[in-house]
Amino acid sequence: GEDVEQSLFLSVREGDSSVINCTYTDSSSTYLYWYKQEPGAGLQLLTYIFSNMDMKQDQRLTVLLNKKDKHLSLRIADTQTGDSAIYFCAEIAGTASKLTFGTGTRLQVTL
Amino acid sequence: GAVVSQHPSRVICKSGTSVKIECRSLDFQATTMFWYRQFPKQSLMLMATSNEGSKATYEQGVEKDKFLINHASLTLSTLTVTSAHPEDSSFYICSARKQGTWYGYTFGSGTRLTVV
Numbered sequence: 001g002e003d004v005e006q007s008l009f010l011s012v013r014e015g016d017s018s019v020i021n022c023t024y025t026d027s028s029s030t031y032l033y034w035y036k037q038e039p040g041a042g043l044q045l046l047t048y049i050f051s052n053m054d055m056k057q058d059q060r061l062t063v064l065l066n067k068k069d070k071h072l073s074l075r076i077a078d079t080q081t082g083d084s085a086i087y088f089c090a091e092i093a094g095t096a097s098k099l100t101f102g103t104g105t106r107l108q109v110t111l
Numbered sequence: 112g113a114v115v116s117q118h119p120s121r122v123i124c125k126s127g128t129s130v131k132i133e134c135r136s137l138d139f140q141a142t143t144m145f146w147y148r149q150f151p152k153q154s155l156m157l158m159a160t161s162n163e164g165s166k167a168t169y170e171q172g173v174e175k176d177k178f179l180i181n182h183a184s185l186t187l188s189t190l191t192v193t194s195a196h197p198e199d200s201s202f203y204i205c206s207a208r209k210q211g212t213w214y215g216y217t218f219g220s221g222t223r224l225t226v227v
Contacts, residue, residue, distance in 0.1 A: 033216070035218075040202075040221070040223065041220055041221060042115075042117070042204050042218040042219050042220040042221045043155075043204065043206075043218040044218070045216065045217070045218075088154065088155070097143060097160075097208065098145060098157055098160060099145070099157075099206075099216060100157075101154045101155045102154065103153075103154050104153070104154050
């Protein structure tokens with residue numbers, strides 16, 4: 001089965017870059033996503049990447065995919081206090097239509 | 112856009128009663144919706160896949176008689192927690208996929224269920 005792991009916690013200072021990492025086990029992953037969840041709220045899609053891409057940049061967000069190592073990362077440039085939240089990576093594998101979520105990383109931004 | 116509305120956002124009910132949670136896709140049609148459960152400080156656990164016009168597909172370990180799912184139209188899926196018990200207290204989130212898009216997994220704002 002699929003297994004998606006993330007580190008639990010990351011603390012950065014405002015203005016610095018944040019890098020959130022994710023590893024997965026299913027080599028048939030086709031689409032990978034990053035979601036943001038603020039306290040008591042649903043999930044907001046931040047960005048996604050197809051498995052045939054290595055990198056995708058969208059404003060302050062940069063996604064890197066190392067398919068060989070099954071490693072996905074999300075870099076947030078110029079991190080702001082409003083970026084404090086839990087970040088989930090998620091994947092769709094093969095022909096399945098359901099998302100498998102990572103364990104979530106709590107990002108804390110300090111002044 | 113792709114907006115999913117989930118109601119109620121918060122509900123408190125007594126043990127033994129049933130609670131219905133609604134998930135609506137407001138500006139698109141969704142043949143498939145998903146229901147998740149999230150425990151505090153944990154990830155989302157997929158409970159079931161709701162298919163319009165047919166029976167839901169439940170994940171292993173999820174009691175289908177306990178968590179009734181109805182997807183009667185292309186814009187509405189409901190989750191009913193029957194005979195609720197305190198251990199059913201959790202955060203429930205629905206998601207819908209806009210047809211024709213792989214990135215169109217839009218999530219509702221979630222429902223905090225507390226059973227007392």
